[in-house]
Amino acid sequence: xxxxxxxxxxxxxxxxxxxxxxxxxxxxxxxxxxxxxxxxxxxxxxxxxxxxxxxxxxxxxxxxxxxxxxxxxxxxxxxxxxxxxxxxxxxxxxxxxxxxxxxxxxxxxxxxxxxxxxxxxxxxxxxxxxxxxxxxxxxxxxxxxxxxxxxxxxxxxxxxxxxxxxxxxxxxxxxxxxxxxxxxxxxxxxxxxxxxxxxxxxxxxxxxxxxxxxxxxxxxx
Numbered sequence: 645x646x647x648x649x650x651x652x653x654x655x656x657x658x659x660x661x662x663x664x665x666x667x668x669x670x671x672x673x674x675x676x677x678x679x680x681x682x683x684x685x686x687x688x689x690x691x692x693x694x695x696x697x698x699x700x701x702x703x704x705x706x707x708x709x710x711x712x713x714x715x716x717x718x719x720x721x722x723x724x725x726x727x728x729x730x731x732x733x734x735x736x737x738x739x740x741x742x743x744x745x746x747x748x749x750x751x752x753x754x755x756x757x758x759x760x761x762x763x764x765x766x767x768x769x770x771x772x773x774x775x776x777x778x779x780x781x782x783x784x785x786x787x788x789x790x791x792x793x794x795x796x797x798x799x800x801x802x803x804x805x806x807x808x809x810x811x812x813x814x815x816x817x818x819x820x821x822x823x824x825x826x827x828x829x830x831x832x833x834x835x836x837x838x839x840x841x842x843x844x845x846x847x848x849x850x851x852x853x854x855x856x857x858x859x860x861x862x863x864x865x
Contacts, residue, residue, distance in 0.1 A: 650798050653842050657802025658750050660835030665755045665801065672799060673834075677791035682784040688766035689788045689829075692820050694757040702819055703752055703809060703831075708743045710811040716741035725811075727777045751806060754833030759809075759816070760789060761826040785829045792832060802837035805830050 645653075670693060682688060694700065716738045717724040717731055731738075762785040769781040789805055796803050809816050813828045822828075854860040 645798050650794055653840075653844065654794055654797040655802070655841040655844055656804035657835070657837040658747065658754075658804055658833065659838040660754050660802070660833070661838055663755070663836045665834055665836075669799065669801065670756070670834075673792050673795040673801075676795040676798075677788050680788035680791045682788070683768045684766075686763075686766040686784070687788075688763040688784055690761045690763065690822075690826060692759040692761075692822075694759060695755075699819060700752045700757065703816070704748060706812040706815050706819075707748060707808045708745075709738075710808045711743040711748060712741045713738045714808070715744065751804075751831075751833045754803070755835035756833075758792065758803075758830075758832040758834060759820060759828075760785070760830045760832065761822055762829045764825050764827050781827075782829075789830045789832070792834075796834055800836065800840075801834055802840070803832045803834040805832060807831070 674691070678687065713731070713733075714724040716733050719741065720731075720733055722731055722733075723729065762781065764781070767781040767784045769778050771778050771780045793803055793805065807828075807830055809831050810828045814824075816822070816828050817824060817826070850862045853862050855863065
């Protein structure tokens with residue numbers, strides 16, 4: 645594909661055919677993704693390729709509570725899991741909210757799961773001492789993750805960036821034998837999409853670009 649087509653049509657694929665993803669296809673993804681930038685070029689990523697049924701089944705009860713809270717907050721008109729406005733819901737209300745089992749199963753049943761971790765001993769978290777959740781360290785892992793999805797799209801595969809396993813990070817680390825200083829970053833279901841989307845909806849540039857100041861004008865058309 646042409647570059648513009650790849651970046652404008654890489655969609656969140658969650659429904660896949662039964663066609664397997666080969667080792668050669670995965671090597672192609674990783675071969676491209678490894679050229680992502682990272683702080684100091686330390687390349688702090690580690691990937692576990694999961695095809696076996698056992699770990700997938702073990703992930704389901706770990707991510708179900710996270711999705712219950714997500715759905716409960718959505719239904720209450722809240723922005724789920726944000727760190728600025730605490731939820732008004734009780735633990736009982738959250739526990740009573742059904743998780744989207746079909747969606748979770750759909751993700752976990754993809755031909756292959758890529759579980760991605762970042763070595764925290766390698767990344768420079770310049771916002772570590774600020775009184776808010778840290779985001780800077782993500783600059784050394786999410787370009788790599790997005791390169792994987794772009795590379796998948798380029799060869800007719802698809803996937804989506806999920807992070808809901810992060811709420812149970814220590815359990816995920818234990819499941820896969822991951823050292824504690826490797827933080828969970830993403831879980832990507834990868835496969836041949838049932839349907840290839842070619843049009844995505846995004847807000848216009850005017851919604852998010854300003855010149856010189858938060859209140860400045862946007863770029864001229």
